Amino acid sequence: MASSPTSTRFAPSPTGRLHLGHAWSAAIGHALARSAGGRWWLRIEDIDTTRCRPEFTATIHQDLAWLGLIPDDVLVQTSRRDAHQAALDRITDMGLAYPCFCTRADIAAAAQAPHGAQAVYPGTCRNLDRAEATARARAEPHAIRLNVAAAVQRTGPLHWREGNTPTQADPSIAGDIVLARKDIGVGYMLAAVVDDAHAQITDIVRGRDLLDATPTQRLLQALLDLPAPRYHHHRLLLAADGRRLAKRDRAETLHALREAGIDGPSLAARLAELPPHGPDLVFHL
Numbered sequence: 001m002a003s004s005p006t007s008t009r010f011a012p013s014p015t016g017r018l019h020l021g022h023a024w025s026a027a028i029g030h031a032l033a034r035s036a037g038g039r040w041w042l043r044i045e046d047i048d049t050t051r052c053r054p055e056f057t058a059t060i061h062q063d064l065a066w067l068g069l070i071p072d073d074v075l076v077q078t079s080r081r082d083a084h085q086a087a088l089d090r091i092t093d094m095g096l097a098y099p100c101f102c103t104r105a106d107i108a109a110a111a112q113a114p115h116g117a118q119a120v121y122p123g124t125c126r127n128l129d130r131a132e133a134t135a136r137a138r139a140e141p142h143a144i145r146l147n148v149a150a151a152v153q154r155t156g157p158l159h160w161r162e163g164n165t166p167t168q169a170d171p172s173i174a175g176d177i178v179l180a181r182k183d184i185g186v187g188y189m190l191a192a193v194v195d196d197a198h199a200q201i202t203d204i205v206r207g208r209d210l211l212d213a214t215p216t217q218r219l220l221q222a223l224l225d226l227p228a229p230r231y232h233h234h235r236l237l238l239a240a241d242g243r244r245l246a247k248r249d250r251a252e253t254l255h256a257l258r259e260a261g262i263d264g265p266s267l268a269a270r271l272a273e274l275p276p277h278g279p280d281l282v283f284h285l
């Protein structure tokens with residue numbers, strides 16, 4: 001069977017300026033695509049219209065141009081609303097989705113998450129009476145969640161490939177994830193898998209902070225009959241004081257390095273050579 005040509009993507013959200021960790025993901029994905037004669041996509045993950053800003057999209061383009069990483073294709077996620085909705089409808093028609101009326105505070109209280117931790121949804125609205133939930137959904141704003149246990153029953157056990165290693169996927173770790181947010185009508189997990197398949201992405205390169213999203217994304221791929229890409233989660237870069245790099249730290253953005261006169265292509269080349277596995281590390285410019 002002919003395998004698809006290698007395609008990778010860099011998928012930043014324009015909610016702030018990119019930092020060195022983003023440049024690293026982009027450089028690894030770009031090098032992987034180039035070495036295989038494949039394609040490297042830029043996907044602007046702008047579905048969260050409450051937080052994304054056009055000026056950050058503009059800086060993403062400028063930062064990548066400065067690094068010398070030029071995408072072969074660009075996909076803007078907000079242009080894909082119909083495809084996201086079609087996927088949501090499909091899962092709803094399978095009877096695997098339900099409306100959720102909980103607020104963030106409700107969920108945190110019910111899940112008793114430790115302070116600051118991301119609460120796993122305890123399933124409060126999963127067992128609402130169906131007629132009552134449908135009636136409420138007509139009148140009240142709500143999110144739509146995936147019934148993960150029922151979905152897993154339908155697909156059976158799943159694996160994803162981390163590099164060449166088959167890895168068992170346990171989607172229950174993330175709980176009944178949001179397929180469509182109350183405020184924006186779509187959710188990251190669903191949009192990501194639908195758009196990865198649309199671009200025929202074969203290899204997903206991203207930081208290991210997104211590792212926990214992978215079992216759920218594998219489940220959504222299986223439900224929607226989408227191909228299973230290979231994943232390459234890399235370790236994270238740390239600031240000099242050992243903190244994780246964050247978009248809010250202005251001094252460590254690519255924009256700041258660009259303004260400081262650092263040579264972008266040499267930086268990208270050095271990052272692409274950095275071993276992706278091992279403990280998180282401080283990168284010295």
Ligand code: GLU
Pocket residue numbers: 011012013045192205206210
């Ligand atoms: N947009 C996500 C982020 O900026 C990345 C999503 C992904 O690579 O799947 O963290």
